[in-house]
Amino acid sequence: MAEQVPGLLVEAHPWIAEAWAEVAVDNTDADSPGGRLGYLDAGWIVARLADRFASGNREDVDALFELIERLIVEGDDYVSNLGVIGYVEGMQMATVSTRGVDPEEFRPWLRPMSSRYWEAINRFWESGTPIPDLRPE
Numbered sequence: 001m002a003e004q005v006p007g008l009l010v011e012a013h014p015w016i017a018e019a020w021a022e023v024a025v026d027n028t029d030a031d032s033p034g035g036r037l038g039y040l041d042a043g044w045i046v047a048r049l050a051d052r053f054a055s056g057n058r059e060d061v062d063a064l065f066e067l068i069e070r071l072i073v074e075g076d077d078y079v080s081n082l083g084v085i086g087y088v089e090g091m092q093m094a095t096v097s098t099r100g101v102d103p104e105e106f107r108p109w110l111r112p113m114s115s116r117y118w119e120a121i122n123r124f125w126e127s128g129t130p131i132p133d134l135r136p137e
Contacts, residue, residue, distance in 0.1 A: 001079045002034030005071065009045060012063040019048065033078045042086030043095060050091075050099040053106070061109060069111035073135060080135060084117045092121060 006024075010017045023044050027037040045064070052061065071083030088110075090096075092103045110118055116134050123129040 001075050002036070002038060002082075005034060005038060005079060005082070006036055006041065008067055008070075009041070009064075012067045013060050015048065015052070015060060016045065016064075038078075038082045039086045042082060042090055046087060046090040046093075047095050047099070049106075050096040050101045053101045054099045065109040065111060065114070069114050072113050072117065083114070084121075084131070088114050088117050089121050092118075092125070 006020075010020050023041060027040045027044070028035060029037050032038065049061065049064065052058070068083050068087045071087070072080050075083060091106045096103050096106075107115070107118065113134065117131070120129075120131045120134065124131050
C-alpha cells in the first residue's frame, strides 16, 4: 500500500496536487517503502496543512483527515505507522506550533482511530507512556 499513498494524497486535495511538484522528485527513494521517503512527505503535508489552518482556511481538509484514518486502519505496518507518527504525531510537533497553530485545532477533524492515537501520543509526551498498537486485530 505504501506505493499508493502519494497518489491518494494528490487525489485527496487540489491544494496538495498543485504543490506536489515541490517534493515529487526530492522525496523519491527506491530503497524506501513505496519508493518514497514517506515521513518527509508527511512532514511536507503537515506543514502545508498548518499553513492553511494558520491562515484560517479549513476548506478541503476533511478528505485528508479521512485518508489519514484509512492509512492507520487499513495500511500495512509501515503505512499505519506513517499515519500515526508521520501525520498524527506530526500535527503535534514544532512544524505546526512555529506556524502559530495550536495543535489542538486539528482535534475536531480527527476520526475515531486517529483520535485514539492523538490521546496516546499526548500521554507519551506527558509521561513517557509507550504508544500502543490500538488497531483492531
